[in-house]
Amino acid sequence: MAADDRATDRARTGPGGRDRGPDGDALRTVERPTLSVRNLQTAFFTDKETIRAVDGIGFDVREGETVGIVGESGSGKSVTARSIMGLVDSPGHVLEGSIEFRGRATLRRLADRFSGRTADVAGVEEADRAGAADDDDFVFVEEWDDGEPAAGYVEITRAPEKARRRLRGGGIAMIFQDPLTSLNPVYTVGNQIKEALRLHQGLKGSAATDEAVNLLEAVSIPDAHRRVTEYPHQFSGGMRQRAVIAMALACEPDLLICDEPTTALDVTIQAQILELLGDIQEERGLSIVFITHDMGVIAEIADRVNVMYAGEIVETAAAPELFGDPKHPYTRGLLESIPGRHPDDDRLRTIEGDVPTPNAPPTDCRFAPRCPEAFAECETVHPVSVAVNDDAGDHTAACLLYPEDRSREESVETHRARDASYAGGDGGGESGSGRDAAGETGPTEAGTETSEGGEPARRGGGQP
Numbered sequence: 001m002a003a004d005d006r007a008t009d010r011a012r013t014g015p016g017g018r019d020r021g022p023d024g025d026a027l028r029t030v031e032r033p034t035l036s037v038r039n040l041q042t043a044f045f046t047d048k049e050t051i052r053a054v055d056g057i058g059f060d061v062r063e064g065e066t067v068g069i070v071g072e073s074g075s076g077k078s079v080t081a082r083s084i085m086g087l088v089d090s091p092g093h094v095l096e097g098s099i100e101f102r103g104r105a106t107l108r109r110l111a112d113r114f115s116g117r118t119a120d121v122a123g124v125e126e127a128d129r130a131g132a133a134d135d136d137d138f139v140f141v142e143e144w145d146d147g148e149p150a151a152g153y154v155e156i157t158r159a160p161e162k163a164r165r166r167l168r169g170g171g172i173a174m175i176f177q178d179p180l181t182s183l184n185p186v187y188t189v190g191n192q193i194k195e196a197l198r199l200h201q202g203l204k205g206s207a208a209t210d211e212a213v214n215l216l217e218a219v220s221i222p223d224a225h226r227r228v229t230e231y232p233h234q235f236s237g238g239m240r241q242r243a244v245i246a247m248a249l250a251c252e253p254d255l256l257i258c259d260e261p262t263t264a265l266d267v268t269i270q271a272q273i274l275e276l277l278g279d280i281q282e283e284r285g286l287s288i289v290f291i292t293h294d295m296g297v298i299a300e301i302a303d304r305v306n307v308m309y310a311g312e313i314v315e316t317a318a319a320p321e322l323f324g325d326p327k328h329p330y331t332r333g334l335l336e337s338i339p340g341r342h343p344d345d346d347r348l349r350t351i352e353g354d355v356p357t358p359n360a361p362p363t364d365c366r367f368a369p370r371c372p373e374a375f376a377e378c379e380t381v382h383p384v385s386v387a388v389n390d391d392a393g394d395h396t397a398a399c400l401l402y403p404e405d406r407s408r409e410e411s412v413e414t415h416r417a418r419d420a421s422y423a424g425g426d427g428g429g430e431s432g433s434g435r436d437a438a439g440e441t442g443p444t445e446a447g448t449e450t451s452e453g454g455e456p457a458r459r460g461g462g463q464p
């Protein structure tokens, strides 16, 4: 099945494979997103340069939804995932932005454990929350039920390391490309799953063993009773990745971040893992962030897609729309590069050139040197994320060609004015863009540079 056909087929069944209404709307009530990322900026500081690996991106992930992040190596996909997980190692720092996580069990657990850093914002408008909370609060409770938090969020960028450790493998679990980085070679697979069950569900002894077997069966590992006693080296690559997924499920996460989980696997096993993730998502209502460089894989699994380039989200849309009517020249280039797309060609099509290292605040389009549609203003105006046309809904692109229903001059002016307003802080607060954060003052504590009202400025990329 072609990539765009696969995306359309997924759209028909909706997030997690659930049926949709005749207009394609999910039948279930859509609540606040499980994860909201706004104006995330993560940079690496070396003696020679500052690398702005993630430069002002934003996106949402709703319950039961799979959001894909796609782009070439060096586009900032994995740094995005590590920023959400609180796993950015020095010399990297999350400089600015907001990462709200709304897993209910996590909210309750952290509000209980960090009651001194929990703010009661029930009935307080979002714009007034900064006044209702202390500077070091990171748990925000919006609704209470019998003295227990019933709704609210954890602001990950403000959370202390102790809280982030509880988040990792608890409310949020992550699967990496190489399962051996997650599995300890000197312990049996069963013992590693049981350790996760002990930590997160309090299970011990035979109850933990039985649940470990259940989890191995849930990820379709045959002969689970025997396999639970084996070591990682006795598993094939595909089985190891299944075992890692079982470990992640042991933590009962609300959000699963998958960073190139199928890249090291052959295509048959890759298809099995994708199907497994889809089944698990449908059963458990998991939200998934799926990171890959492979457009074919994204078409297979994602409900919504963010295309990243040089630290920015350059296009975002529902998967069928992105594959059926791609707008940004970079997205088009990625799709044209899918093997088999042009069977009559002698050679595979590629995007000439490499992803640049984003080490300075953008004053132009970072894709311009590789763009077949570049024109003079692309060298002097930084494109921001705009609706691709008046009827676009939430299909956005960061390209001076859009909105496509305006004249070229009007479109360019739209971008010029919006970029200037982000840089100057209009509508975004005093801190303005991350240009100050990464370009002049060096690393600061994440989340401390927010605008009035506690909402950080959004400079570009992704959902408004």
Ligand code: SF4
Binding pocket: 328, 329, 330, 365, 366, 367, 368, 369, 371, 372, 373, 374, 375, 378, 383, 398, 399, 400, 401
């Ligand atoms: S802004 Fe210009 S260079 Fe950048 S993608 Fe659009 S047309 Fe190409």
